[in-house]
Amino acid sequence: MLLPRPVAALPEQLVPEERSVGPDGEVLLVFPADSPVVRAATHAQDDELPAVLEITDVAPVSVPNRIRGRAWVSGWLTCVRGVAEPGRMLLRLEVGEARVDDLWGTGMVEPESFAAAAADPLVEHEAELLQHLHAAHGDQVRQLCGLVGERAADTAAVPVGLDRFGLRVRFSGGERGRVFDARFDFREPVRDIVGLRRAMHQLFEAAAH
Template sequence: MNETRRPPAPHPAERARTIAARGGRAALSPSDGTEHRVTPVLHHVHPSGSATIVLPDEHPLVGAARGAELTAMLELADHAPVPLREPVRGLLWITGWLRALDPREAREACLEVAEERPDPRLLDVGHGASALVLSPASLVVADAEGTTSVRPELFAQAEPDPFAAHEDHWLRHLELSHRDVVGLLAGHLPDHLRGGHVRPLGLDRFGLRLRVEMPDEDHDVRIAFSRPVGTPQELAVELRRLMGCPFLARRG
C-alpha cells in the first residue's frame, strides 16, 4: 500500500517559537475558569517559554496573583498577513503558573523585554500597570501541520524560523504586487482545488504555504523547497525553481 509522504516542515518546537516571536494577539485566562479571558496590555514570550504579561493594576488577576501562584493559560493567535475569511493560521497555548512580580522583579523583567522589544507600554509598569510572569508547564502548537504538545525544554532549544521577521511583508507584497507569481504557484495545485481563490498563507525555511478558499471550505497547501533555506538569496533560488519546476506536497 502506497502512503502519501508528508512534506518537510519545521519541527513543532520551531513552529511554536516562530508564533511566539511574532507576538500575535494574546488572551490570558485562569485555568479554574473564575475569570473571563483578558487581553493583556502587553505580552512577551521569552526563549525559555516563560512570558512577561502586563495588566492594569485593578484587574482581579493581579490581586489574585499577588497572594499565590495561579494556574493560567496564555493563548497566542498567529494571524495571516493577508485578509482571509479564516485569518488565524496557527495557535500557541502556554499553560503554567502565573504570579505577580514585586517592584524590583518587575523593573528587571521590563528591562529584559525592552532589550528584545522596546515598547512604551513598559513604562506604565509601576504607574497604573503591573507585570506578571507565566512559568510554563506545557505548550501546545496547532496549525495546518497538526496539533502537537511541546515540552518547555524543546521550546527553549529551538529557534524561530529565519524568515519570521520578514514573512508578513514579503507575503503582502506577493499578494498585492505579484499575483502573476501566485498564479504560477497555483499551477501546482491538484485538479480538485483548481478554481479556488488562492492566497499566500505562509513562508518558512522548508517551503511556501498557500490557502485555497473554495466555496465550501478552505484548504492549506504546502509547496516544499528542494532543501531548507536560510538566506534571502537561497530563498530566491527556490522560488524561481518552484515557478518552473513543480514539487508539490499537499495537505487538506
C-alpha cells in the first residue's frame, strides 16, 4: 500500500491482513486498528486519501524468477467504521484505475472493467493443481516441448500458471541456458475441475502425437 505522504512504518505494516473486492468493484482491505495506514485514513477524516495498492503475483512452484506479474490499483481510501471485528479496521479503496504488467505486456484497466471482472473458477485451487502437475505429471508436462518447437529442445518444463483459458509453462536450460514461458490455450474455457481434467487430457494428447 503506497500513500501520498511519508508514513513512518515498516513495509509489513502496509500489507493488509485481508483483501477482497466489493459488489461495486471497490477493494476492501482489513488492517489492524493501530496500523499506520488506518491512522493516515483516519487523519484524512472526511477527505478521500489517495493511495495505490501494489499486488505481486508469485508462482506457487519453485522456479527462477517466480514473479508472474504485478498490478497496481490506485484510487481513494476511506475508513468503513463499525464493520470489522474488534482490533481491526475495514478500509475501502475506490478504484480510479488499475495497471497490469505480466507475460502479455503492460495494460490499463478501467474501473468499469475492473468492477465487471469475475474471479477465475480455478483461482482457489491453482497452487495445489500446479504443484500436483509438477510432482505427478512432470513427464507429460515435458512432452509439451514438442508443441513449442526447437527452442524448447532439451529444456526443463515447469507449470507456473493455470486459469480457465490455459496453462503457462516455464522452459529453462538447453544448449543456450535460456529461460522463457509458453502459453497453451485450452480449446474452450473451463468452468470447473471436471472441465479442467478434460482440457488437460486433450492438451497432453496433442503433445503426444
